[in-house]
Amino acid sequence: MGLNLIDTHAHLYAEEFAEDISEVIERAKDRGVDKVLLPNIDSTSVAGMKNLVQNHPDFFVPMMGLHPCSVQPETYQNELKIAFKELQDGEYCAVGEVGMDLYWDTSTKDIQEEAFRLQCQWAHDMNLPLAIHSRNSTREILDVLQDLRPLNLKGVFHCFSGTENEAKELIDLGFLLGIGGVVTFKNSGLKDEIKNIPLEHIILETDAPYLAPVPFRGKRNESSYVDHVATFLADWYNLAKDEIATQTTANAIRLFNL
Numbered sequence: 001m002g003l004n005l006i007d008t009h010a011h012l013y014a015e016e017f018a019e020d021i022s023e024v025i026e027r028a029k030d031r032g033v034d035k036v037l038l039p040n041i042d043s044t045s046v047a048g049m050k051n052l053v054q055n056h057p058d059f060f061v062p063m064m065g066l067h068p069c070s071v072q073p074e075t076y077q078n079e080l081k082i083a084f085k086e087l088q089d090g091e092y093c094a095v096g097e098v099g100m101d102l103y104w105d106t107s108t109k110d111i112q113e114e115a116f117r118l119q120c121q122w123a124h125d126m127n128l129p130l131a132i133h134s135r136n137s138t139r140e141i142l143d144v145l146q147d148l149r150p151l152n153l154k155g156v157f158h159c160f161s162g163t164e165n166e167a168k169e170l171i172d173l174g175f176l177l178g179i180g181g182v183v184t185f186k187n188s189g190l191k192d193e194i195k196n197i198p199l200e201h202i203i204l205e206t207d208a209p210y211l212a213p214v215p216f217r218g219k220r221n222e223s224s225y226v227d228h229v230a231t232f233l234a235d236w237y238n239l240a241k242d243e244i245a246t247q248t249t250a251n252a253i254r255l256f257n258l
Contacts, residue, residue, distance in 0.1 A: 003032030003245040005230060006252040007223040009097075009131065009158045009178055009205035010036050012060070013048035016209040016220055021052070025059060028223035032245065035258065036223045039063045039097035039131050039158070042070035043082045050090075061258065063096040063131055065119055068112045069104055076115055087122060093256040095123040096131025097158065103136040113144060120148055123155070129255050130155030132175070138162035145173050156255065159207055164193045171201050176255055180205045181213030181221060184232045191236055199237065199247045203255065204229050 007028070017024055028036065038049050038060055046064075053060045064086045066079050087095065098119045100112045123130045134141045134157055145153065157170055158178040167177055179202050183190045194202070204226050206212075212221035213228045230248070234241040252258065 003227065003230070003242065004249050005031070005033045005204060005226050005245050006249050006258070007033055007036045007206050007208070007226045008156065008203045008252050008256070009039055009180070010208040010223050011038070011041070011045075011210075012036060012208060012223065013038060013045060013052050014209055017222075024222050024224070025056065028226075029059075031224040031227040033223050033226060034249075035059060035061055037061050037063060037093060037131075037252075037256065039067075039094075040065055040083070040086075041067045041097065042079050046082070046086060061093045061256070062090070063094040064090065064092040065094075065096045065098040065131070066115055067097045068099050068101040068116070068133055071108055071112045071115045073108070073111060076111055080115060080118060083119075084122065087126060087128075092128065093258065094129045094131045094155065095119050095126070096155075097133050098130060099133035100137035100141055101133060101135045102140065109140075113140070116141070117144060117148070120144070120151065120153055123153055124151040131178075132157050133159070134161070135159075138166050142166060142169055142173070145170070145175075149173065154255065156203060158205060159211065160194075161190065162193070164196060167194060167197050167201075171197070176251060177202050178205045179203070179233070180207050180229055181211040181217070181225065183229065183236075184213040185217065186214070195236070199239070199244070200251060202233075202248055203252045204233075204248045
């Protein structure tokens with residue numbers, strides 16, 4: 001199809017794809033997806049992610065970080081050591097998936113913030129962007145980033161779910177909005193929050209296997225479905241789909257130094 005799309009956030013190493021990853025990759029390529037960026041979760045996901053990259057080096061690009069849901073009191077310090085060593089020894093396009101998640105567990109808020117701040121420092125020291133998870137925590141993360149403004153950080157708020165004002169604030173801080181299937185949901189207010197956000201501040205993603213776009217909502221998400229996100233945004237912004245693909249891909253290439 002020649003659309004040259006980039007899925008900037010997908011967990012295709014997850015067990016949900018164990019049986020048909022080759023077909024998933026082919027479907028993505030058939031829909032114009034040139035690259036898929038793989039955010040890490042924790043030490044248990046590193047091997048599977050690296051295996052995918054090794055088998056498809058021109059298609060997959062890995063990130064390295066500790067996901068906030070894996071920040072647990074007994075293990076997070078060791079997990080951070082593992083992630084840091086990977087960043088030192090390997091080639092990664094971003095520090096991610098990092099951030100805070102106050103939806104599942106607020107009891108770990110303080111150590112989540114501690115881990116996030118440390119990984120922000122890594123991103124600065126290694127001149128890498130951040131892939132930020134901000135479920136129920138957009139405001140808290142923006143406050144941290146305002147505090148860290150002297151570091152001149154850059155990155156993306158993956159699966160952005162904030163307000164238009166928060167979007168403008170994170171753009172001012174040097175960040176992009178990762179937009180995926182949620183924008184297509186009938187009852188999602190996300191499309192209204194981003195209607196005044198210029199396209200140069202947006203990149204596309206799936207978060208596969210989660211959050212599949214309409215018409216696949218509730219089913220397993222996969223990277224080929226980023227094409228449906230591009231179609232929706234083309235209608236929403238009243239632009240040609242090629243224009244959506246060209247701009248968002250250019251944004252991703254620039255941010256992740258692809």
